[in-house]
Amino acid sequence: MEWSESYETWLNHPTLDSELKKELESYQDNKTLLEDSFYTSLEFGTAGMRGVIGAGTNRMNIYTVRQASKGLALFIENQGEDAKEKGVAIAYDSRHMSKEFAMEAAKTLAVHGIPSYVFEDLRPTPELSFAVRHLKTAAGIMITASHNPAEYNGFKVYGEDGGQLPPKEADELTSFVRSVSDILSIETMDETEAAEKELLTILGKDLDRAYLDALKRVTIDPELINRQGRELKIVFTPLHGTGKMLGEKALQQAGFRNVFLVEEQADPDPDFSTIKSPNPEDEAAFELAFKKGREVGADILIATDPDADRLGLAVRTAGEYYELLSGNQIASLMIDYILKAHEKKGTLPSNSVMIKSIVSSELPSAIADKHGVETMDVLTGFKFIAEKIKEFEETHSHTFMFGFEESYGYLVQPFVRDKDAIQALVMVAEMTAFYKEEGYSLFDTLQELYHEYGHYKEKTISVTLEGQEGSKKIKELMAHLRENAPTEFGNIKVEVTEDFKKQTRARFGDEESINLPPADVLKYKLADSSWIAIRPSGTEPKIKFYIAANDDSGVEVEGKMKLFEQDIQKIVDKAK
Template sequence: QMVIDGNFPTVVSPNPENPEGFYLAVDLAKKEGADFILGSDPDADRVGIMVKNDQGEYVTITGNQTGVLLLDYLIGAKQRTGKMPEKPVALKTIVTTEMARKVAEDNGLQCYDTFTGFKFLAEKKDKLEKAGEGKVIFAYEESYGYMLGDYVRDKDAVTAALALTEMAAWYAGQGMTLYDALRKCYEKYGYYGEKTLNLVMPGLDGLKKMADLMAGLRRNPPAELAGVKTLQWKDYQDGSVVDAATGAKSAMELSGSNVLRYEMSDGTSVIVRPSGTEPKVKVYILANGASKAECDEKVAKYTAWAESLKK
């Protein structure tokens, strides 16, 4: 996999989000007894990781989970070494797990959301730091992109791979694997579960279907999803927040993007947005609960609702 070949013959897909890209690496890792596997995409901006579970099998952890692990580790490392800056900040995108906010705020950091994409994360970092309003120690999005330090104002697999390796070594020194570390994070901060659905709408009328879906949701905001009451409707197009019970309207900081978000009475956030590059609508489910089983149940329930949007 190190020989340069633009056809990428050794992988089904040269994408760190897809476990298929790790097949050859898993074989080598088993032979060498490796603790974990890192894989980047060809332009080295995103990185995926596989870790050993309790049974000694290599399993993927998601971009959401990897970011939470890194954020928790970086906070601990900076606190241990006395390198935590004044007004420390973490950044994430609106579709990235709310667990990142919990980790940040429980440790005294501010956490800000931006729209998806590192041009927004890097811009927010720049604005905060120039205004003296905070120092960003970590920024990430759920699609396997991480930005550390001031080396690159973009997602970068090189610095992320270095940080992941350092983190794995530190946990190994504590007698823990990264799988153990993730479990410890859930025990400490609570259980979170996420899922992204791609509702593909191909054909000549695909774009019209996408526009009709978004217009319909704006025209008739759902009072409930999957039998759960909606507390708030958020529209990132005009930056409005509407209280579903009273109709009271307020404004949020972000606006100017075709994204809808529903805050549910069970603590789940459901986000709907059309893809800017492909004929599909993306639905993000961000759940939390007292256990993994409760999170899984919530995710399954909202998945069924999301899939009904295609009809």
């Protein structure tokens, strides 16, 4: 069906939601907007779906949410009656339409006789992952668009282990979702009827208490916190999202008393009115936290994204100055402290392992190696870390100590199977307290790591190419690079080319297989141990370039990064 036909079908549908109908009518003179709203269906992939809220097949609305929910219902039905009876846990964040989308999902599942357990109010993504495991449901749904701008929302699906679905199951679910063709006529059950039939249960404080109880396992040295918990000054901003309620309680429970909220950003706000983007990796998002930090003399400033699965950190340098750390730097500090603390207590297992994504820094790997801890690399997507944890539980081959992605996602304890900013909040506070007692700031500690292991620097360059044409250009660029592999970056020779889509690794003309699932990622390892990776985003109209340099000298690293960026810019210019 042409996009114009699809538009007419929606516009003239007798039961179309009245607000969406008004929106479509207002588009009538804007052909570009109409085409973008209907030229394709909102893509449902391994990470679920995410898009701009609005009318159309290429938008987040009650009909695309029902389609995804019906696809999930068919997926669960295919697993048998036991799976149906287990039901689905559903949570949502502070975005526009989040609560409505959560209830639409529950009402759609109810028609299939699948019970839903929906939180009474907004909750973080990690608590949804915990709820799936705690309630032993067959699946979970999180309504969130993570750190995207205010006009976005999304739909993420979790498996019975509490992790996002691995590739095989995700592909199966996607096929069910795509099989639902007439999305305007999907049947739903009234909320009251669903509740009466015990197909809708509202979750509340009991789950919060269970999660907070599990969170006690994150703390390694409670005696340290007893000594330093009243001295450490923490500024915390949930960036208008879900982090406030559990974040404050988690810090208080652990023993940290000097926690200062950024009041302007403490309460949920779907417009994120004090910031351009609710992204804890952006310095602009910390502007009010910087101000608060200077007022109270804070040791650290912490921000969580709207669904509280990602955490950003700024550390005090000198006087009233704070420096925002990268996700890789935060992870390096965390794994260094975690391993030191466990060694000190004699609780570091001999089969310990750290898991990270293939586009994350190698500094944490060097730290883990010094402590005799193995590092495993997985594809980008925390579901692959969760998949490894599940494997370890079944085989007893390794003990999970820490997992992270460079995109500000961390996991300390596996009672959650996704990145967990609430866990990270507690761990960052503990490690800051440790170094403060030793007379160091986290900034000082990071410099010590560079002195010991060498200087590592990483940067992610995200290039947005919107719409149908942008998607085409991204695909063309990846195809071009596969046919014309770069031989050097920054005048440094490429020694290894890894193509994760073809699952091959080429080294000096010899080729071997990569034992990871296929993914549209290219990685180039250079002669000096620096590397470049290129990956289209799975949830946004972006292509990402990951740059990593290391050297004994910080000055040399900066020089390499500039040259790498210049070469990346040449690739981007050709794509545009």
